Amino acid sequence: MSDARDDIITVGLLAEGTHDPGVPPAGIRRAPTGVDGLATEHLIVNMGPQHPSTHGVLRMLVELDGEEILNAEVTLGYLHRGIEKLAEHRRFDAIATLMDRGDYVSGIMGETAVALAVERLMELEVPRRAQWIRVMMAEINRIATHLLWYGTMGLDTGAMGPFLYAMRDRETLLDILEAVSGARMMFNYVRPGGVVADLPAGIDAKIRGFCDAFDTYVEEHDAILSGNEIFQARLKGVGVIDAEKALAFGLTGPNLRASGVDFDLRKKRPYDAYAEMEFDVPLGTTGDAMDRFSVRIEEMRQSNRIIRQCIEGMPEGEHTAKVPKILRPPTGEVYASVESARGEVGIHLVTDGGTSPYRMHYHGPSLYALQALEDLMPGHLLADGCVMIGSTDIMLGEVDR
Amino acid sequence: MLPDANEIRTLLAGSGVSAEVDTVALGTVARVDAADAIDALATLKADGYESLVDFDGMDTGEAIELTWRLRSYSMDCEAYLKTTVPYDAEIHSAWNIYASALMPERETAELLGLRLAGHPNPKRLFTTDGIPPLLRKDVPIRSVEEVKNR
Numbered sequence: 001m002s003d004a005r006d007d008i009i010t011v012g013l014l015a016e017g018t019h020d021p022g023v024p025p026a027g028i029r030r031a032p033t034g035v036d037g038l039a040t041e042h043l044i045v046n047m048g049p050q051h052p053s054t055h056g057v058l059r060m061l062v063e064l065d066g067e068e069i070l071n072a073e074v075t076l077g078y079l080h081r082g083i084e085k086l087a088e089h090r091r092f093d094a095i096a097t098l099m100d101r102g103d104y105v106s107g108i109m110g111e112t113a114v115a116l117a118v119e120r121l122m123e124l125e126v127p128r129r130a131q132w133i134r135v136m137m138a139e140i141n142r143i144a145t146h147l148l149w150y151g152t153m154g155l156d157t158g159a160m161g162p163f164l165y166a167m168r169d170r171e172t173l174l175d176i177l178e179a180v181s182g183a184r185m186m187f188n189y190v191r192p193g194g195v196v197a198d199l200p201a202g203i204d205a206k207i208r209g210f211c212d213a214f215d216t217y218v219e220e221h222d223a224i225l226s227g228n229e230i231f232q233a234r235l236k237g238v239g240v241i242d243a244e245k246a247l248a249f250g251l252t253g254p255n256l257r258a259s260g261v262d263f264d265l266r267k268k269r270p271y272d273a274y275a276e277m278e279f280d281v282p283l284g285t286t287g288d289a290m291d292r293f294s295v296r297i298e299e300m301r302q303s304n305r306i307i308r309q310c311i312e313g314m315p316e317g318e319h320t321a322k323v324p325k326i327l328r329p330p331t332g333e334v335y336a337s338v339e340s341a342r343g344e345v346g347i348h349l350v351t352d353g354g355t356s357p358y359r360m361h362y363h364g365p366s367l368y369a370l371q372a373l374e375d376l377m378p379g380h381l382l383a384d385g386c387v388m389i390g391s392t393d394i395m396l397g398e399v400d401r
Numbered sequence: 402m403l404p405d406a407n408e409i410r411t412l413l414a415g416s417g418v419s420a421e422v423d424t425v426a427l428g429t430v431a432r433v434d435a436a437d438a439i440d441a442l443a444t445l446k447a448d449g450y451e452s453l454v455d456f457d458g459m460d461t462g463e464a465i466e467l468t469w470r471l472r473s474y475s476m477d478c479e480a481y482l483k484t485t486v487p488y489d490a491e492i493h494s495a496w497n498i499y500a501s502a503l504m505p506e507r508e509t510a511e512l513l514g515l516r517l518a519g520h521p522n523p524k525r526l527f528t529t530d531g532i533p534p535l536l537r538k539d540v541p542i543r544s545v546e547e548v549k550n551r
Contacts, residue, residue, distance in 0.1 A: 073522075076526055076527055077525075077526065077527035077528060077529075080527040080528065082535055084512075084536060085535050085536055085542060086542070088542075089542050120426070121426075247451040247452040247474065248451075248452070248499065248500045248501065249500050249501045250452050250453050250454050250455075250499070250500075250501030252454065261474055263474055268402075268477065269402075332426050333425070333426060333427045334426050334427055335427055335428065335455075335470065335481075344454065346454070346455055346470070348455065348457055348468065348470075350459060358459075359459040359460070359536075361455075361457035361459075363454075363455045363457070363470075367504055367505065367508075368454075368501050368504075370504065371500065371501060371503050371504050375500070400527060
């Protein structure tokens with residue numbers, strides 16, 4: 001495709017020969033020369049921060065030639081709370097609440113990353129039951145996250161129904177998460193050394209019931225959208241990120257795997273009890289939006305498999321190691337990363353022997369996905385741009401931090 | 402997975418970068434001079450570290466320490482590159498080598514008070530003009546007025 005920015009001419013009041021260029025005109029219009037000599041006006045549109053397709057408070061400045069995106073620039077900061085700075089003034093067991101407000105849809109994974117970093121510094125041995133509970137909660141949270149993405153992905157492409165189906169299942173999952181942790185979104189459940197509380201009585205029947213029902217439901221979710229001709233037309237071949245580009249932009253998680261790179265931290269750098277779990281890592285081939293969709297749908301099936309294994313083989317024992325009330329890790333520097341629903345969440349923790357971190361860097365996968373989007377969107381239609389934003393599943397809470 | 406420290410030292414020395422490479426709790430860390438950082442990144446990328454997965458900085462109290470976290474998917478390992486720059490220093494962008502450095506560099510420069518050279522879009526990323534570099538240790542979490550009025 002030729003770059004339409006190369007042949008911009010001035011029309012209207014500023015057009016050559018019709019008006020004195022030195023006089024400020026009432027309305028300046030820049031337009032490219034069309035093939036047929038007819039020009040289209042360039043529009044600079046602020047997409048967001050309240051646009052429903054921008055998934056939170058993303059603001060994109062897009063330059064449009066008709067329906068075609070010429071340029072896209074991301075404007076961030078609407079949700080910047082300074083989590084990294086706040087963490088420097090928190091006790092180590094209180095950072096989990098900040099992580100919940102980072103990626104606020106998959107909080108358990110963020111909490112786990114901090115817990116792992118502190119445990120690595122203090123060389124804490126986490127009881128086996130605690131590790132299994134963490135894995136189970138993370139996978140429940142992963143399905144809940146993917147369901148929210150699935151529903152909004154449908155909305156982005158004009159399908160209202162799937163959102164309602166997704167919310168039905170997500171509701172059950174949030175009920176389970178609430179029964180275990182006490183909260184539906186801001187869990188504050190995973191702490192250094194284990195988890196806050198043991199599983200409540202009778203929860204296994206509820207989880208087992210969900211697993212059985214979800215076996216059918218996930219097929220339903222898959223069929224409703226994947227089988228839809230319009231949906232396929234909107235996603236196939238749109239927003240292709242090949243493996244090389246995915247690596248260049250530092251993508252991780254489902255976005256990377258959709259490009260065919262086999263890398264899942266749960267398999268390659270097993271933490272908690274993931275080494276004991278049996279599951280497959282779905283991969284895409286072309287790296288288009290449809291691949292990213294299919295990878296996430298398959299991940300939901302695999303997460304369901306892991307949850308079932310957890311509930312069947314949950315070991316007996318303590319839910320937390322014996323940890324002091326005030327944690328005081330020795331001076332050191334570690335990096336702990338977990339496979340969150342959106343990719344790799346990393347915690348770079350530096351301590352100076354005090355009761356709070358000297359520096360905590362919170363790495364979220366969505367910032368890197370956004371950079372890829374900026375590169376990806378030019379040259380595509382605006383409606384395809386919405387599909388790209390939806391399919392990369394960005395979360396502004398962890399972009400801005 | 403940890404790469405061999407000696408290998409990285411030899412590799413960097415081959416391209417004229419003297420580095421202190423150690424395997425510590427963080428992983429295999431190569432420390433280079435600020436002037437050599439870009440060369441070191443280019444060398445590591447050519448060696449198979451295809452992806453820059455994280456970039457951040459820290460105020461050590463005396464200077465700013467920058468950390469690049471590189472991952473090689475072909476060798477299945479991670480390596481860290483560290484360098485120290487003075488306060489308010491100008492750092493050269495690595496976006497030509499790793500495109501993923503674009504936004505993290507803007508974030509680090511803004512939150513730690515550095516200047517970016519060779520960056521295609523060296524604007525602030527999160528905060529507005531007039532906000533001090535928040536991650537510096539001398540920037541308090543609350544302003545003096547706020548503490549007084551509590």
